[in-house]
Amino acid sequence: MAKARELYVCRGCGYETPKWYGKCPGCGGWNTLEQVEIAPAVPTNKKVVAAANGEQAQLCPIRDVDVNDEIRFHTGVSELDRVLGGGIVKGSVVLLGGDPGIGKSTLLLQICQYLGRSLSILYVSGEESVRQIKLRADRLKVDSENLYLLADTNVERIANTILAKKPDLVMVDSIQTMNIQKLQSSPGSVMQVRESTNAFLHLAKSEDIPVIIVGHVNKDGAIAGPKVLEHIVDAVLHFEGDRNQNFRILRAVKNRFGSTNEIGVFEMLDGGLQEVQNPSMMLLDGRPEGASGTCVACIMEGTRPILAEVQALVCKTAYGMPRRTATGFDYNRLALILAVLEKRCGYYFSSLDAYINVVGGLRLDEPAADLSIALALISSLRDKPISGTVLAFGEIGLAGEVRGVTNLISRVKEARRLGFDTCIVSKNALRELKSAGIDGIELVGVSTVREAVKKVLDN
Template sequence: MAKTKINYVCTQCGAIQPKWMGKCPDCGSWNTLVENVEAPISRFASSAVPQTAKSTVQKLEQIDSSEEQRYLTQMEELNRVLGGGIVPGSVVLLSGDPGIGKSTLLLQICQTISSDAQILYISGEESLRQIKLRAARLGVTTPNLSLSSTTNIEAVIESIQSLKPDIVMVDSIQTMNLSALNSSSGSVTQVRECTQLLINIAKTMEIPVFIVGHVNKDGAIAGPKVMEHMVDAVLYFEGERNLSYRILRAIKNRYGSTNEIGVFEMGENGLDEVTYPSKAMLEGRPENVSGTCVACVIEGSRPILAEVQALVSKSGYAVPKRMATGFDYNRLSLILAVLEKRCGYFFGTLDAYINVVGGMKLDEPAADLPIALSLVSNLTDKVIPDDLVAFGEIGLAGEMRAVNRVLVRVKEAQRLGFKRCILPKQCIAAISAEVDIQLIGVSTLSQALSAAMA
């Protein structure tokens, strides 16, 4: 019997080291080396995955360039995130916090997919009876759904080869194991090798595969980082379990944009689509309260209006506290510095808190202006009008910088009943169509503050 070998694998870059070190010498990440037990693979032969005698070589002009046939679900939010539907032969990694709705979404896909598609759902975490009970609660009654409860990846491959389903779902990859490897389920080697086998079967048989991946305590997908490079698309569920809204974001997609998001609401019967996220995010807005402003950002192909709240209070510590939920902390520090240096507002001994309502994350620079307006509004206790929306990037000189896709932002604000819009002055020229909303163009942050709290 061959002797096993122990080495250490970096979960970030996949580099192999002969001994454990606190810092990976290849990528520089700290505390990412985990123990890996290697043994020669002898029992699980290559027959598990169909192999061709030689690779197929075609000239570029001989390849069919027609639009690929995609499986469309009845969930438009999911179709948008996937880039227009499920591509045959694609491998999609779905991740998110525990209990956020990953398994629920997969079962609902089974119900909403086309009626003639055969689906194989493989669970390594639940028994068949548990899946049946959850399917009954979600109203999943499709006769084309086949279930299997196993953690053996060889059995999974054999089931796919014998049934030849149209779509395969694996929940989750951390529970799968290859018996030829001595390491336990969820280890770097097991996750990497099991994922590779699923990718091989997906590409060979042109079957789309959904893989559920767990996350670690830092929120990153558990297992080797290289797994994200192996798959075709990585979808991530955002949101808090105690909040109803869930945001599905594509952080990688070979068949579509990575800027698209899908908004869902967790209800008694599973995940419901939120067709108009802006309207849902603004429900229950407080009226005549200082420290709140509406921002308009672009998520993929559509504009979304979100409420930004700020709270400024006297600090009880030598170093004031800064906290941002749904907004970049470093960007908040930059805006506070500009407000102090260029506009004369003092935050040096005050705590500053920023919260984006509804679990949204504002990554776009266009959210700078509403953040600044809400901070000054709460500091001076002056109310920003409820019918006002703002967007614009703030420069270090206190100037307002232009943003893209101005017309769609303004039209979305107009559709939701807003009467005034503060935006960078140079953006007004980009509005070609007539709009029924007052446009207030500003060149500096001081002008924007004066216009908002006049």
């Protein structure tokens, strides 16, 4: 009889190797390899015998599959429904990750109040006692009669409880505390996390019960455990935000039943998380008047245009090498924009420190923010403010040209709705905007960054 073989698996990235290393060859993490036993492979002849027993899987033509009975449970939180693609799909497994204290457990308890009106919910906690959960529920004013609490970490007992009670929704907080008794490894190890998730996945698919799983994150912000964990589940949601600020952003990294481009914006208050229906107004609140180095950018998060304030500070360096710091913006992209401004526009930053900050904790990953970043840098360099009613968006090329971006009409309409009277865009985009017949806002087309500076700062 073949013996089980031993492997070392990285709990950070899932890299497998027969030899132990202090540093993982896959992700570079130190002391992340854990020893696991792999069951022996079934010999080929046994596979052939098993296939010859006559048992066959049932086939279903794709035309006969009825999707009209797909059920989505609306959570009562429109921002969460937006990220999920319309609600929680029946029989799906959702993985919710985020930094400690960001609001994961708070969000789950809050949606229990709405879902508990018509659904029975089982809240499984491996980190808190039932009394502690009750105290938090009282603070959040959650008192649904259909909410049942279970403080246990044994996956077998939890599974038997789910099969016996047949709840409509199961929440597991958190997967790193769950364990299967027959496995020798400790809770939180690669084997325990993977097999526990597989157990909940089997329950969700076989009993058609949606399961929401909370996952811890490591120091790099990725969900702790093997990377295969994210491949098992149907949707992966990440809570982002600075704990020193009240605003939280919920982003879908993976979603089999919806788009991964949507985000949900929340505000953490004393009574829990509150939806932010108008993120642009929230991010622009408290803008300084008459201050240099600020400009407003417009990015698209899925189908929603969001306006954010970009701040830049340029000052003489006190070191041999100037500093470059970007918060909420890609550092390499900042270096590219500084090089273009120096080569194509004649603004020299070689002996100057440059700092970029996006207000509100939002991250600008879209090239449409390039023009706003460039104008804010030049405004700070020249110590000349940009008008508070001017908005700019466009991608900057290496030749110093301003290129068009997508969803122009939605961006301009959002700017007009928030009271902006001038919009700086690529000259090639003016034709599309003029054909849309947008009134109430002046559209200024520019071909290069140098031309944009003249329109904004030299008038």
